[in-house]
Amino acid sequence: MPSYLVTGASQGLGFEFVRQLAANPENIVIGLVRNKVSPEAKAKAQGLNSVHFVQAQYTDLASLKAASEVVKGITGGNLNYLINNAASVSEVTELRNLGDFHTNFETLEEDLRYSFDVNVIGLIKTIEAFLPLVQAATGEKKVITISSGMSDLDLINSTDLDVAAAYAISKAGVNVAVAKYSALYKKEGILFMSICPGNIATERQTRGFTNEEDKSRLAALATKFMLFAPDWKGPMAPAESASAVLALAYRASIENGHGGSFVSRHGDRNWM
Numbered sequence: 001m002p003s004y005l006v007t008g009a010s011q012g013l014g015f016e017f018v019r020q021l022a023a024n025p026e027n028i029v030i031g032l033v034r035n036k037v038s039p040e041a042k043a044k045a046q047g048l049n050s051v052h053f054v055q056a057q058y059t060d061l062a063s064l065k066a067a068s069e070v071v072k073g074i075t076g077g078n079l080n081y082l083i084n085n086a087a088s089v090s091e092v093t094e095l096r097n098l099g100d101f102h103t104n105f106e107t108l109e110e111d112l113r114y115s116f117d118v119n120v121i122g123l124i125k126t127i128e129a130f131l132p133l134v135q136a137a138t139g140e141k142k143v144i145t146i147s148s149g150m151s152d153l154d155l156i157n158s159t160d161l162d163v164a165a166a167y168a169i170s171k172a173g174v175n176v177a178v179a180k181y182s183a184l185y186k187k188e189g190i191l192f193m194s195i196c197p198g199n200i201a202t203e204r205q206t207r208g209f210t211n212e213e214d215k216s217r218l219a220a221l222a223t224k225f226m227l228f229a230p231d232w233k234g235p236m237a238p239a240e241s242a243s244a245v246l247a248l249a250y251r252a253s254i255e256n257g258h259g260g261s262f263v264s265r266h267g268d269r270n271w272m
């Protein structure tokens with residue numbers, strides 16, 4: 001039975017990955033979460049009784065290694081797909097640019113460190129903890145990391161996209177980390193790649209903003225997205241994004257040049 005571990009599975013895209021994967025009774029599906037109480041209840045309410053939720057903190061290697069032991073017990077010692085979906089999208093700098101912190105630089109510095117710690121070092125710790133299970137797998141061996149087009153230089157430069165620097169810089173680090181892992185483990189037949197899932201109406205995105213300044217910053221960001229992709233119709237449902245990402249993850253291969261790549265859910269550089 002193919003086995004899947006999805007990180008950040010309590011909500012948003014991560015929960016949707018788990019939901020879609022669990023629809024196939026052949027799959028062993030594990031959601032890695034920081035706290036399993038609420039995702040377990042949500043999964044149960046939706047009849048997703050076969051999904052296993054395992055707890056870990058992405059910034060704590062010991063907790064990830066302990067979770068890996070639990071996952072080993074569930075899968076029988078191997079893992080075909082590690083889907084690194086967890087990430088912090090900082091609310092502090094999400095709609096602000098680097099110049100907005102001239103008088104409060106410490107806030108920016110703290111946010112940059114936090115984003116790097118969770119999104120880059122947390123990713124590397126997660127791979128460190130779970131890679132032995134992927135190496136032990138028979139059949140597919142894929143480490144799929146969810147990145148963001150926000151880290152694409154063409155998108156930034158063509159639209160002067162100045163906001164969300166901490167997040168975008170951390171995702172650029174993610175892309176490089178994934179390429180480095182690919183360079184190291186391609187010869188073992190493990191596919192490492194980064195996929196941008198597109199703009200999705202997850203809980204985080206649909207929470208809305210109460211203050212007028214943030215609403216207008218969000219509208220300005222949407223205008224830039226439309227400049228980059230004039231056909232863009234706004235955020236898509238999580239189900240549409242998850243199925244496109246999974247379809248790409250299934251068809252992608254080292255042989256076809258996907259090792260270390262950073263692409264959209266379409267397999268190209270159309271991020272929207």
Ligand SMILES: NC(=O)c1ccc[n+]([C@@H]2O[C@H](COP(=O)([O-])OP(=O)(O)OC[C@H]3O[C@@H](n4cnc5c(N)ncnc54)[C@H](OP(=O)(O)O)[C@@H]3O)[C@@H](O)[C@H]2O)c1
Nearest residue numbers: 008009010012013033034085086087088148199200202204
């Ligand atoms: N939504 C979009 O439009 C969009 C666009 C491009 C890329 N992405 C990427 O797609 C992935 C999923 O996005 P999403 O909108 O579903 O995100 P989300 O709900 O905000 O977060 C996804 C998961 O990341 C973990 N997480 C969030 N904040 C964290 C923190 N401060 N420290 C540690 N873990 C944290 C949580 O994991 P637990 O479940 O373990 O608590 C959460 O379930 C992310 O990698 C994101 O960067 C999203």
